[in-house]
Amino acid sequence: MKYHIYTIISFLLFPLVYAEAQELFSSKNNFTRQDTLRGSITPERAWWDLTYYHLDITVNPDEKYISGKNTIQYKVLENSSVMQIDLQPPLKITKAIQNNKELEIKHDGNAHFITLVDVQNQNDINSVDVYYEGHPKEAIRAPWDGGITWTKDKNGNHFIASSCQGLGASVWWPCKDHMYDEVDSMLISVNVPDHLTNISNGRLRSVEQIGDTKTYTWIVKNPINNYGVNINIGDYVNFSEVYDGEGGNLDMNYYVLRYNLEKAKEHFKDAPKMMKAFEHWFGQYPFYADSFKLVEVPYLGMEHQSSVTYGNQYKKGYLGNDWSGTGWGLKFDYIIIHEAGHEWFANNITYKDAADMWIHEAFTCYSESLFLDYYYGKKAASEYVIGLRKNIINDRPIIGIYNVNKEGSGDMYFKGANILHSLRQLIEDDEKWRQILRGLNRTFYHQTVTTKQIEDYISKETGIDLTEYFNQYLRTIKIPTLEYKIENKELKYRWTNIIDKFDMPVQVTINGKEEWLFPKADWKTKTLDTKNATFEIDPNFYINSKKL
Numbered sequence: 058m059k060y061h062i063y064t065i066i067s068f069l070l071f072p073l074v075y076a077e078a079q080e081l082f083s084s085k086n087n088f089t090r091q092d093t094l095r096g097s098i099t100p101e102r103a104w105w106d107l108t109y110y111h112l113d114i115t116v117n118p119d120e121k122y123i124s125g126k127n128t129i130q131y132k133v134l135e136n137s138s139v140m141q142i143d144l145q146p147p148l149k150i151t152k153a154i155q156n157n158k159e160l161e162i163k164h165d166g167n168a169h170f171i172t173l174v175d176v177q178n179q180n181d182i183n184s185v186d187v188y189y190e191g192h193p194k195e196a197i198r199a200p201w202d203g204g205i206t207w208t209k210d211k212n213g214n215h216f217i218a219s220s221c222q223g224l225g226a227s228v229w230w231p232c233k234d235h236m237y238d239e240v241d242s243m244l245i246s247v248n249v250p251d252h253l254t255n256i257s258n259g260r261l262r263s264v265e266q267i268g269d270t271k272t273y274t275w276i277v278k279n280p281i282n283n284y285g286v287n288i289n290i291g292d293y294v295n296f297s298e299v300y301d302g303e304g305g306n307l308d309m310n311y312y313v314l315r316y317n318l319e320k321a322k323e324h325f326k327d328a329p330k331m332m333k334a335f336e337h338w339f340g341q342y343p344f345y346a347d348s349f350k351l352v353e354v355p356y357l358g359m360e361h362q363s364s365v366t367y368g369n370q371y372k373k374g375y376l377g378n379d380w381s382g383t384g385w386g387l388k389f390d391y392i393i394i395h396e397a398g399h400e401w402f403a404n405n406i407t408y409k410d411a412a413d414m415w416i417h418e419a420f421t422c423y424s425e426s427l428f429l430d431y432y433y434g435k436k437a438a439s440e441y442v443i444g445l446r447k448n449i450i451n452d453r454p455i456i457g458i459y460n461v462n463k464e465g466s467g468d469m470y471f472k473g474a475n476i477l478h479s480l481r482q483l484i485e486d487d488e489k490w491r492q493i494l495r496g497l498n499r500t501f502y503h504q505t506v507t508t509k510q511i512e513d514y515i516s517k518e519t520g521i522d523l524t525e526y527f528n529q530y531l532r533t534i535k536i537p538t539l540e541y542k543i544e545n546k547e548l549k550y551r552w553t554n555i556i557d558k559f560d561m562p563v564q565v566t567i568n569g570k571e572e573w574l575f576p577k578a579d580w581k582t583k584t585l586d587t588k589n590a591t592f593e594i595d596p597n598f599y600i601n602s603k604k605l
Contacts, residue, residue, distance in 0.1 A: 088458075093460065094166070094167065095168070095235075095462045096235070096410070096459075096460050096461040096463065097235075097460040097461070098237055100137075101137075101139050101140055101141035102141050103135075104133070104135040104136075104177075105133055105134060105137075105140060106132045106238060107129070107238045108241050108242075109129075109242055110127055110129060110232070111244040112127050112230055112243065112286070113128070113244075113246040114126075114230070114248070115249075116255070118215035118253070121192055121205070122191070122192055123148070123189075123191065123192075123193055124189070125189070125190075126186050126189070127186075127189075128186050129187060129232070129233070130184040131183060131184070133177045133181045133183065135179065136178070137177060138172060139170050139173070140171045140173060140185065141168055141169070141170055141233070142168075142187055142231050142232070142233065143169070143231065143233065144167065144189055144230075145194065145224075145225070145228045146167070146191075147193070147194070148190070148192075148229070149190060150189045150231060151188045152188045154185065154188075155174070156175055171187075199218070199220045199355075199356035200220035200357065200358070200359045202224070203221040203222065203223065204221065204224070204229065208355045210292060214253065215291065216314070217289070217291065218355060219286075219287045219288050220287070220356060220366070222360075223462075223464065226283035226284050229288075230286075234283055236282055236283070236407060236410065236411065236505060237410070239281060240281060240283075242277055242278050242281075243259075243286070244275070245277065245286065245288075246272055246273070246274040247272065247288055249271060249272075249273070250271075251269050251270050251271045253291060253292065254271075254291065254292070254312075255273040255288055255289065256273075256289040256293060256352045257273070257286070257288055258275060258281060258285065258286055258361060258362055258363050259276050259363055259364075260278075260308075260347060260348055261273065262276045279347050279362075279363075279503060280503045281362050282403075285362035285404055286362075287352075287366065289312070289353075289354055289364070291353075292314060293314065293353075294312070294315050295312050296318065297311065298329065300349075302336055303336045303340070303341040304345040309329065309348070310351075311351045312350060312353065320371050321371070324371045325393070327390045327394065330389075330432070331394050331398075334432065335397070335401060335424065335428070337491075338424070338494055339401040339495055340494075342400060343400060343404065344405075349365070349400075351365055351366075352366050352367065353367050354366040357369060357392060359396060362400065363404075366396070367392055367396070369391065369393070371390075373387045373390055374387045374389075374391055380445055381441045381443075382444050383441055385433070385437050385440060386425075386441060388429065388432075389425075394428050395422070398420075398421040398424035398428075399417060401421075402416065403421065405502060405503060406497060406498060407506070408506065408508075409507055410507070411463060412458055412463060413456065413508045414469060415455045415456060415465060415531065416506065416511055418469040420473075420477065422445070422471060422473060425441065425442075426441050426478065435487075439478070442474050443596055445474060446471065446599065449471050451466075451534040452466050453465065454531065454532050455469045455473060455530070456532055472599070476530045476531070478597060479598050479600075480515070480519075481597075484521075489518075489519075493514075496518060497514060508531070512527045525559045526559075526561055528556055529555060535556065536554060536600060537554060537600045537601070538553045538554045538600065538603055539563060539576060539594060539600055539601070540603045541592070541603075542604065542605040543585070543592060545588055546585045546586070546587065546588055547582055547583070547584060547585065548582070548583040548585055548592065549580050549582050549583075550574060550576050550581055551577065551578060551580045551581060552576045552578055553603075554601070555578065560575065560576070560577050561576075562575045563576065564595040564597075564598070565593060567591065568585075568590050
């Protein structure tokens with residue numbers, strides 16, 4: 058998750074900080090060659106398919122320096138000889154080697170084009186070693202600006218973490234930095250001073266003492282997106298539990314700073330509660346083979362796959378505050394619930410292009426409401442998600458610009474959650490809705506997807522053509538407005554502020570009786586039983602209304 062707000066101490070700062078962070082989603086109209094190289098499936102990317110990484114690095118905390126290599130294994134899809142690898146300055150690729158031959162590299166900003174000497178035969182599995190070193194970009198306001206956070210804990214021990222959503226994993230390691238191609242599996246070997254521990258994704262395979270350092274090697278058995286890969290270095294201690302889940306026994310491990318151990322043991326009880334609720338709503342946790350971890354970090358947190366990072370100061374809500382203003386947001390730790398929700402929507406189902414980031418954030422923001430639904434009931438869930446609407450600004454569409462690594466509006470969180478909540482009302486069958494959410498995770502298990510795939514799946518499973526619904530809410534900033542007037546014994550109503558052919562029905566209560574209206578752009582008329590009819594619109598629909 059790329060957060061909306063910066064660390065806050067006082068609730069009075071909450072709206073000010075939110076506005077500041079919205080700048081991270083600001084509109085950009087002038088795109089460069091670098092944007093295209095980063096955001097498109099270039100010819101130098103298209104001909105090969107990632108199969109395996111071995112990221113093998115040394116982290117020098119005192120010098121804020123990283124060095125090492127990434128072994129990139131791939132399957133040849135088409136005969137070609139030039140491979141694009143991404144790495145952002147000030148880091149530098151020092152050499153690339155295949156079959157003991159050093160290769161020519163042409164540098165173009167963040168993109169580096171390696172010319173392979175050996176013939177690349179279709180269907181061959183080959184690998185190339187890419188060596189690099191340097192001082193990676195330092196994250197100043199992690200996780201929003203991305204990079205490496207270099208800090209120390211209160212005992213003076215180094216406390217280091219990576220975060221790079223949006224900016225890209227190439228800010229700290231060389232990779233094929235486009236979301237469309239996930240690596241099938243990987244090893245992560247990180248050498249650190251031996252009084253520190255590195256926690257990364259997957260399961261710990263080995264710890265090797267090398268002089269006064271240790272190398273921690275983690276194995277990831279499931280496909281993983283680049284920004285989901287992480288390093289977390291500190292004076293960690295561990296506690297764990299085994300969760301009896303839909304996929305059997307799931308190892309749940311927690312890595313926290315030494316002096317926070319007892320506090321974490323109590324506070325992290327939200328983690329198994331999360332797992333129970335989300336397996337109910339979304340289906341089996343997608344990464345049993347890699348376990349589940351919560352890892353304390355010096356920033357707020359991020360959805361790193363099977364290594365979810367946590368920095369919410371052991372408070373309920375978002376740093377002790379409730380986005381919804383209803384009180385329900387203080388019933389859970391926002392970072393634990395939201396970031397873990399991304400294991401289903403972001404890490405299991407992953408967007409192919411940053412323009413479709415709403416797939417990650419809308420469903421995961423909505424997962425907070427579903428967590429409340431599971432433990433506190435449907436009314437609590439509805440009040441929470443409706444309360445989030447006050448944060449929507451409708452500055453630009455939720456879907457961004459394709460092929461230039463540009464996401465849409467930050468409204469993808471709160472507006473996105475309300476789009477899904479309204480959709481639940483249209484379906485009128487909560488069990489069917491639950492099966493659709495589970496079906497998404499089953500159908501697109503460990504896959505990268507497009508918005509169209511998600512739209513088509515939901516339309517098919519609901520039996521409703523949702524084309525105009527999604528076009529209205531995802532591709533415009535127009536919020537449908539139900540205009541109505543009651544004269545004598547007639548109710549007249551219509552939609553305004555809509556796209557062509559938008560005809561969403563809406564549930565209302567007339568004289569205490571619930572019923573559906575089917576507005577369109579033209580006025581429609583309904584005969585009432587009395588001149589003084591009461592009229593209420595179901596607040597669960599994300600619309601505006603205007604009484605004339």
